[in-house]
Amino acid sequence: MxxxxxxxxxxxxxxxxxxxxxxxxxxxxxxxxxxxxxxxxxxxxxxxxxxxxxxxxxxxxxxxxxxxxxxxxxxxxxxxxxxxxxxxxxxxxxxxxxxxxxxxxxxxxxxxxxxxxxxxxxxxxxxxxxxxxxxxxxxxxxxxxxEQALKESEIQYRRIVETTLEGIWIVDQRGVTQYANATFAAMLQTTPELLEGRPLMEFFPPEWHERALNRFEEIRNGKVNRYEIPLVRADGTDLWARLSTSLMTDDGGVADGVLAMVTDLTDHRKLQAQLMVADRMASVGLLAAGVAHEINNPLAVNIANLELVLRDLPELLGDSPKAHMVLEEVQDALDAAQRVSRIVRDLKVFSRADSEERGAVDIHQVLDSSARLAWNVVRHHAVLTKDFAPDLPPVYANEPRLGQVFLNLIVNAAQAIPEGSVSKNSIVLHTHRRRDGKVVVEIRDSGCGMPPNVLAQLFTPFFTTKPVGLGTGLGLSICHRIISSLKGQIDVESELDRGTTFRIVLPSLREVATQSVTSNAPESATPRLLVIDSDKSVGDSIYGVLRGAFRISVLTDAVAAARLLGTARFDLVLCELQLMSDVEGPLHGMLSSYLEERRLIALAPIDTLQAPDAGDDIGLQMLEKPINPERLELLTASIVHSLRGESP
Incomplete structure (x- = not known):
């Protein structure tokens, strides 16, 4: 040497x-x-x-x-x-x-x-x-x-490598793992010692082996230095990762391995997928609102005219058999028009045209609307029965959101039952009031049921038992989030070949009102608000609108914002969508707890949104730019009131 x-x-x-x-x-x-x-x-x-x-x-x-x-x-x-x-x-x-x-x-x-x-x-x-x-x-x-300096340098290097937030993975020219740091091992739910010596292909799903091998050869030839690929965790689940690679050489300049910096993209991909689902649902809502609006007016004219015909026609035609036949045909036309009217009304429940504010909601009315919308699916699988408790009190909720939950659960129940034996299978919509005053909704089916290992993951985002293309794995996770946001509970009981019961428990309107009256006075401390936007004028305008209601910090630099978030806690964060979506930016991962607690509002240009609340299903509130002062005040106040358990 x-x-x-x-x-x-x-x-x-x-x-x-x-x-x-x-x-x-x-x-x-x-x-x-x-x-x-x-x-x-x-x-x-x-x-x-x-x-x-x-x-x-x-x-x-x-x-x-x-x-x-x-x-x-x-x-x-x-x-x-x-x-x-x-x-x-x-x-x-x-x-x-x-x-x-x-x-x-x-x-x-x-x-x-x-x-x-x-x-x-x-x-x-x-x-x-x-x-x-x-x-x-x-x-x-x-x-x-x-030697001492080298030892200290190695200790410092190892400390840096072991504590970095990036995974580090080194393989030799044969594709055998030579080193993995603790971060990379944690991503795969294992230890560095168990990763060393493992061949390259064991890290990838079988269907990705050929592509992974091709990538490895391209890296060895210096052609690729960054790509996204799934890795296999110790429990068999996939971890989406970005590998930033470089060729390693010995003292003579001969390639002797590959170094990969590994970034966990799983949460980022989930957020992207959830935003896409939210955007799709926003589009469906806008379409439903448009259809309902365009159909409703001419439909109202038709119904009114048909009712007039039914009233006046007997006097004109008399009591002849032909008159009775004409009247029956007009009645059929009126019944059909009224059915269309009910469908339009049901569509409006799920549209974004109506207010998003919470209020008194009739559970039975929402269940009826959801059942009618799902009827085309249900009728091929089972008999639908309604077992509604009389005098069920209203709940304090958001009607469109609650309808979305019920519709999802009813459709899921139908899809759990094979077609062909409708009379032998059932879907039951049951409601009752508990002794503590809470309202219970149960949606039962006689379908195939689920094993315990499936039940344990049922509300996990992206987990689905449906064939590829028939489910995103987001429906039940969104249902769980909606019910939780309403201060309710959702759970499930299931047994293989015996069926499944989803149970939703919600506070009644009276209970919420009582809690509001008897609760402690609102917190005396003024809530803290952090605004992060690269355009200073946006932060200044928000400060001008909300300065009397919040203690406000305005930052334009993402690095400074990440540093502040690491040392201080805020009641609410307003962040530019582009800054929070950058997986390599300093804010990546810093806002996850705020998103989970629904304390995060994304600021986005209006031309990027189809609806201002397109991300609400995943806990991400959207606020369009330029800022509308009235909507800003309403949205921030609503979130703070909700977090404090107050009525908005």
């Missing part, structure tokens, strides 16, 4: 000054050593010692360049002196000068750490020996310093 430059540059010193500790009981012999050194032009500072305690004191009180020691002394010996010097850890060279020991003893002394051995009567080698010993000692000290 090549020596470091700092060692290779050390030269044998010119001996002009010397601090020598002489271990010698005979003053005359010590004087011979001094005379030989002075004759060679060496300026010597020295001290003579002859016992262990004297040597220990001398080493403690002064700095020395070298120790020159006799071998045999009445109360001390060279071997004892060498051991004492080595125990001190000073690293001073030690030369034995004696005329009474043989070659074997001298060799043994050199083996245990002496720098050299000289015969007292022949001191011609004294100066060269000291020079060589000083040179060797300097090399030893420098090598130890370099």
């Amino acid at each position: 090549k020596e470091p430059d700092s060692i290779s540059q050390i030269r044998v010193p010119q001996l002009t000054r010397l601090r020598a500790l002489i271990v010698e009981d005979n003053p005359d012999d010590a004087e011979l050593l001094l005379r030989a050194l002075r004759k060679a032009g060496v300026d010597v500072q020295y001290q003579r010692v002859q016992t262990a305690s004297e040597m220990r004191d001398a080493l403690a009180n002064r700095e020395w360049d070298i120790v020159l020691s006799d071998y045999h002394m009445p109360r001390f010996s060279a071997s004892e002196a060498l051991k004492l010097l080595q125990d001190s850890g000073l690293g001073i060279p030690f030369i034995i000068i004696s005329g009474t020991i043989g070659e074997d003893v001298a060799v043994e002394a050199l083996k245990v750490g002496a720098s050299d051995f000289l015969v007292k009567g022949r001191l011609v080698r004294l100066v060269p020996s000291i020079q060589r010993a000083l040179f060797d000692a300097e090399v030893f000290r420098e090598r130890r310093r370099v």
Whole structure:
């Protein structure tokens, strides 16, 4: 191995000054050593010692360049002196000068750490020996310093590697894992030790093996340095990751492996998918609102005219059989028109045209609307039965959101039952009021049921038992979020081949009102608001509107915002959508708890949104830019009231 430059540059010193500790009981012999050194032009500072305690004191009180020691002394010996010097850890060279020991003893002394051995009567080698010993000692000290620095550097490097938020993965040219840091191991729900030695293909789903192998070859050829691919966790689930790769080379420049920096994209992909679902649902809502509006007016005219015909036609036609036939046909037309009217009314429940504010909601009315909308699916699978409790109190909720939950659960119930035996299968919509006043809705089906391992993951985003293309795995997770936001509960009971029951428990309107009256007064502290937008004018306008209601911090820099979020807690955060969506930006991951707690509002240009609340199903409120002051005040107040358990 090549020596470091700092060692290779050390030269044998010119001996002009010397601090020598002489271990010698005979003053005359010590004087011979001094005379030989002075004759060679060496300026010597020295001290003579002859016992262990004297040597220990001398080493403690002064700095020395070298120790020159006799071998045999009445109360001390060279071997004892060498051991004492080595125990001190000073690293001073030690030369034995004696005329009474043989070659074997001298060799043994050199083996245990002496720098050299000289015969007292022949001191011609004294100066060269000291020079060589000083040179060797300097090399030893420098090598130890370099090794210590290298060790500290390696410790620091390992600390950085082990604590970085990025996963680090190193494979050799054969594709065998040589190193994985703790972050990467945690991503895969395992330990670094269990990853080392594993072949490349074990990290990827089987259907990705060919593409992963092709990518690896491209990386080895220097063609690819960043791509996204799923990895397999220890529990068998997929982890979507971005691999930023670089080719590793040895000292000769020959490629000997691949280094990959691994970024977990799972949450980012979930957010993207949820935003897409929210956007799709917003589009459906807008379409439903448009259809309802366009159909409703001409439909109302038709119904009114048909009712007039039914009222006036008997007087015109009389009581003939033909008149009865015409009247029956008009009645059929009116019934059909009224059915269309009910469908339009049901569509309006799910549209975004109506207010999103919460209020008194008739559970039975929403269940009826949901059942009618799902009827085309249900009628091919089961008999739908309604078991509604009389005098069920209204709940405090948002009607469109609640309808979305019921529709999803009814359709799921139908899809759990095979087609073809309608009369043998059932879907029951049941309601009742508990003793504590809460309202319970149960949606039961006689379908295939679910095993415990499926039930455990049922409300997890992206988990689905439906075939590819028939389910996103987001429906039940959104249902769970909606019910939780209404301060309710949703749970499920299921047994294989026996069916499934979804149970929703919601507070009644009276209960919410009572809690509002008896609850403690609102928090005296003014809520804290953080605004993050690269356009300072946006933050300034928000500050101007809300400064009387919040303690507001306005930042335009994402790095500064991430630093502040790491040290302070806010009641509400308004953040530019582009900044929070950047997976490589400093805010990535910092806002997850605010999103989960529905304390986050995304600020987005109006041309990027089809509806201002398009992200509401995932807990992400949307506010269009330019900011509408009235909507800003209503939205922020609604969130704060909701978090405090107050009525908006």
